[in-house]
Amino acid sequence: MTDIVATNETILVVGGGISGMTAAIEAAECGKDVILVEKAPSLGGRVSQLYKYFPKLCFPTCGLEINQRRMKANKNLHILTLSEVTNIAGDSGNFTATVKTAPRYVNENCTACGACGDAVTAEVDNPFNYNLDKIKAAYLPHNMAHPQRYVIDPSIIGTDEAEKAKTACKYDAIDLDMQETTMDLNVGAIVWATGWKPYDAAKIQPYGYDRFDNVITSVEFERMMDAFGPTGGKLLRPSDGKEAKNIAFIQCAGSRDRNHLTHCSRICCMASLKQTTYLTEQYGDDEEAKASIYYIDIRAIDRFEDFYQKVQDDPKVSFIKSKVANITLDEESGNPVLHGVDTEGYHRYSNPHDLVVLAIGMTPNVDISEIASGVSTDSSGFIQVNVDNGGIFAAGCASNALDVNRSVQSATAATLHSIQVVNKVSAAEA
Amino acid sequence: MRDKNAETMQKYHNDFLREVEANVEEGDWVHMCMQCGVCAGSCPLGDAWEHSPQKIFMMIRAGKREEVLTSDSMWMCTSCYNCIVRCPRELPITHIMHGLANYAHRLGIAPKMNPTRRFAKLFWNNIVKTGRVNELKLSISLYFMDGFTNGVKTSLEMTGMGLGMLKTGRLDAMGLLRSHGIKDKSGLHKALKKAREIEDARKGLS
Numbered sequence: 080m081t082d083i084v085a086t087n088e089t090i091l092v093v094g095g096g097i098s099g100m101t102a103a104i105e106a107a108e109c110g111k112d113v114i115l116v117e118k119a120p121s122l123g124g125r126v127s128q129l130y131k132y133f134p135k136l137c138f139p140t141c142g143l144e145i146n147q148r149r150m151k152a153n154k155n156l157h158i159l160t161l162s163e164v165t166n167i168a169g170d171s172g173n174f175t176a177t178v179k180t181a182p183r184y185v186n187e188n189c190t191a192c193g194a195c196g197d198a199v200t201a202e203v204d205n206p207f208n209y210n211l212d213k214i215k216a217a218y219l220p221h222n223m224a225h226p227q228r229y230v231i232d233p234s235i236i237g238t239d240e241a242e243k244a245k246t247a248c249k250y251d252a253i254d255l256d257m258q259e260t261t262m263d264l265n266v267g268a269i270v271w272a273t274g275w276k277p278y279d280a281a282k283i284q285p286y287g288y289d290r291f292d293n294v295i296t297s298v299e300f301e302r303m304m305d306a307f308g309p310t311g312g313k314l315l316r317p318s319d320g321k322e323a324k325n326i327a328f329i330q331c332a333g334s335r336d337r338n339h340l341t342h343c344s345r346i347c348c349m350a351s352l353k354q355t356t357y358l359t360e361q362y363g364d365d366e367e368a369k370a371s372i373y374y375i376d377i378r379a380i381d382r383f384e385d386f387y388q389k390v391q392d393d394p395k396v397s398f399i400k401s402k403v404a405n406i407t408l409d410e411e412s413g414n415p416v417l418h419g420v421d422t423e424g425y426h427r428y429s430n431p432h433d434l435v436v437l438a439i440g441m442t443p444n445v446d447i448s449e450i451a452s453g454v455s456t457d458s459s460g461f462i463q464v465n466v467d468n469g470g471i472f473a474a475g476c477a478s479n480a481l482d483v484n485r486s487v488q489s490a491t492a493a494t495l496h497s498i499q500v501v502n503k504v505s506a507a508e509a
Numbered sequence: 510m511r512d513k514n515a516e517t518m519q520k521y522h523n524d525f526l527r528e529v530e531a532n533v534e535e536g537d538w539v540h541m542c543m544q545c546g547v548c549a550g551s552c553p554l555g556d557a558w559e560h561s562p563q564k565i566f567m568m569i570r571a572g573k574r575e576e577v578l579t580s581d582s583m584w585m586c587t588s589c590y591n592c593i594v595r596c597p598r599e600l601p602i603t604h605i606m607h608g609l610a611n612y613a614h615r616l617g618i619a620p621k622m623n624p625t626r627r628f629a630k631l632f633w634n635n636i637v638k639t640g641r642v643n644e645l646k647l648s649i650s651l652y653f654m655d656g657f658t659n660g661v662k663t664s665l666e667m668t669g670m671g672l673g674m675l676k677t678g679r680l681d682a683m684g685l686l687r688s689h690g691i692k693d694k695s696g697l698h699k700a701l702k703k704a705r706e707i708e709d710a711r712k713g714l715s
């Protein structure tokens with residue numbers, strides 16, 4: 080990594096999700112020097128973990144592919160994976176960012192042939208599938224991983240397994256002596272795009288995410304639909320592997336709740352509406368396939384009202400205006416039973432379902448105050464637009480709970496701001 | 510006797526929400542309810558009473574004054590606090606329910622024969638006398654609330670518990686003759702009188 084040259088005319092982009100990729104590509108295509116730092120072994124962020132994305136219901140692979148091609152074609156862009164920015168000092172036009180890089184144990188020679196993966200037997204939790212299944216300890220993070228390069232999990236370093244992987248590699252790509260490195264980069268402007276994470280569902284005690292196998296989160300549901308996901312693309316419920324047909328979606332799971340997240344996570348209504356279409360995809364017009372959405376009010380943001388209407392017209396989908404009070408388990412069937420009172424008529428219900436999907440809220444991935452001082456955040460920790468933030472500009476879900484469309488818009492805005500900063504630096508130095 | 514109920518009705522011109530906000534303990538929280546239904550679904554007695562907190566709050570906003578204040582639902586609240594801990598808007602629901610009950614009682618329109626209301630009255634009259642509860646007198650007045658025959662029946666049913674309380678010193682066998690009151694009883698009475706005056710002035714009941 081010693082070949083990195085950074086100056087105060089360089090733009091540092093932190094986080095390689097859809098927002099960070101967009102910012103990095105756009106700045107680089109404008110001729111700026113860009114360093115993109117991503118914590119995971121590959122780029123793509125949470126969009127790459129979606130099965131399909133609204134509103135057009137296309138697979139994320141197509142959007143990612145375009146971005147990857149633009150990245151490969153650009154010489155101004157330098158990507159650091161398995162890397163984290165741990166500290167930012169200095170001011171707009173002259174920052175020092177400390178970057179810590181974890182060892183991948185695999186170098187640029189890797190062709191992603193997969194021989195190392197075949198050679199090892201040890202398995203580790205697979206974070207790409209939210210740890211719902213296991214993956215070999217020598218692995219490609221996912222099919223669309225960029226860079227297309229394997230990773231050796233640190234847990235097998237120093238064991239025979241690691242040696243097996245090394246021996247199997249025909250390209251001399253495995254380097255078991257790699258160490259963690261830390262370096263300081265001098266940069267002019269920073270785009271902060273570290274995104275979001277799902278709220279910890281176990282904290283919503285009455286819903287029993289930690290007690291009931293058949294209560295899962297919306298992000299896990301996305302992975303189930305993927306042919307390379309933990310259930311091979313089938314909606315099989317965790318407790319007994321039975322096909323889940325009668326599925327409940329609980330909105331505002333953790334959001335709009337002063338006991339959890341006070342903000343509306345904004346995308347989860349659309350996410351659940353989208354996920355009801357997965358039922359049609361799986362079961363056609365099988366009459367047993369039913370989606371029930373329990374909601375306070377449906378917030379189909381922006382111009383997505385038509386999407387909402389289409390879902391309302393689907394006879395498979397019913398809407399229950401009620402925030403579910405609690406969930407119990409019917410031991411015999413393994414069905415979670417939802418209890419509550421609906422607001423349209425105040426009817427008390429106890430409804431069993433095969434599977435419950437919590438439309439989980441979004442919370443910022445990183446607490447920026449631990450890394451840079453003086454950056455303004457709202458009460459939920461999202462970075463606010465504020466001139467006092469100086470040369471640090473938030474993009475995507477680091478700035479708010481946003482869908483892909485709005486994330487990309489905010490990334491473009493952050494790019495323009497950061498270009499202005501480095502242009503000022505160059506003007507001063509000219 | 511003056512009709513406090515009619516007076517307040519006139520004062521608030523049927524804007525019941527405003528009346529509740531002004532006169533009911535924690536009543537200014539009512540407009541914060543977003544009708545999600547969590548409280549209604551969380552109440553362990555939920556299906557036993559007619560008006561869940563969710564319903565009561567909507568009825569207040571809809572100006573259903575008579576139905577709310579004469580409802581016996583808020584008298585059924587056992588203060589389990591399930592609704593309070595779950596309400597996404599942190600409404601102090603339990604306190605509002607008790608506040609409404611108390612307000613209806615003060616206006617003289619609370620359901621007369623509601624057992625919780627009657628017990629609350631017995632308890633209050635008992636404790637303010639000496640500053641401490643006289644358990645024996647309280648139990649007897651409670652058991653005999655519905656007449657002599659019922660009283661004897663209930664007393665017999667409760668003998669076991671009474672003996673247990675005697676043994677552990679929770680009940681004074683001589684309670685009918687003496688009360689372990691506090692030292693400054695007249696001080697207590699003065700304080701309570703003052704508190705009532707302040708409350709009445711605030712609620713326009715004086």
Ligand SMILES: Cc1cc2nc3c(=O)[nH]c(=O)nc-3n(C[C@H](O)[C@H](O)[C@H](O)COP(=O)(O)OP(=O)(O)OC[C@H]3O[C@@H](n4cnc5c(N)ncnc54)[C@H](O)[C@@H]3O)c2cc1C
Nearest residue numbers: 094096097098118124125132133273274275475476482483
């Ligand atoms: C269930 C669900 C379904 C959704 N479906 C849709 C949909 O159909 N359509 C749609 O438009 N939107 C959808 N969304 C929203 C979408 O996921 C977000 O808009 C999108 O992920 C935002 O991208 P981002 O780049 O801002 O953040 P992220 O995708 O979170 O990317 C952030 C990146 O930063 C990296 N990172 C984190 N910390 C650090 C660090 N310290 N240093 C370096 N890198 C770091 C992460 O590894 C990650 O790669 C859905 C969301 C949910 C919850």
Ligand code: SF4
Nearest residue numbers: 331334344345347348
């Ligand atoms: S988008 Fe919908 S589900 Fe998500 S927090 Fe907002 S209202 Fe609730």
Ligand code: SF4
Nearest residue numbers: 542543545546548596
């Ligand atoms: S839980 Fe709170 S917000 Fe929801 S209906 Fe009850 S009082 Fe209203």
